[in-house]
Amino acid sequence: MSQSPARRTVLRGAALAGVACFGAAACGTREQESGTRPASDAPVELGPASEVPVGGAKLYAEQKLLVSQPAKGEFTCFSTVCTHMGAILNKIEKEQAVCPLHGSRFQVATGKVAEGPATRPLEEVPVKVKDGRLIAG
Numbered sequence: 531m532s533q534s535p536a537r538r539t540v541l542r543g544a545a546l547a548g549v550a551c552f553g554a555a556a557c558g559t560r561e562q563e564s565g566t567r568p569a570s571d572a573p574v575e576l577g578p579a580s581e582v583p584v585g586g587a588k589l590y591a592e593q594k595l596l597v598s599q600p601a602k603g604e605f606t607c608f609s610t611v612c613t614h615m616g617a618i619l620n621k622i623e624k625e626q627a628v629c630p631l632h633g634s635r636f637q638v639a640t641g642k643v644a645e646g647p648a649t650r651p652l653e654e655v656p657v658k659v660k661d662g663r664l665i666a667g
């Protein structure tokens with residue numbers, strides 16, 4: 531006995547809904563895997579401020595942050611999550627942080643895009659020095 535056209539339509543719709551649901555779940559998981567920092571991050575100690583060179587920057591891979599010191603005693607901090615597709619910036623060359631996935635480059639002192647495909651600056655994170663140690667967040 532064959533199914534009525536209406537029943538086939540309902541079944542097809544349910545199957546597509548299942549696919550869409552998988553897609554949504556995968557997107558949520560992918561966002562977490564891409565290194566997006568949770569909004570509830572508490573301040574985190576990064577280590578001695580003296581480890582950040584004046585006129586340069588240091589990557590903190592575990593915390594997914596970079597800290598630069600454009601002038602002596604002046605620090606800026608940014609998320610190392612690339613604003614293009616969420617890869618983690620993994621090296622600093624010529625005062626620019628580099629994304630390994632598609633090659634975007636960001637100025638370490640300002641977080642601004644130096645070279646695409648990214649178009650948005652890095653997310654800035656508050657940073658301060660307490661007793662000679664960097665505190666981010």
Ligand code: FES
Nearest residue numbers: 612614615629632
């Ligand atoms: S994810 Fe960084 S350049 Fe594409």
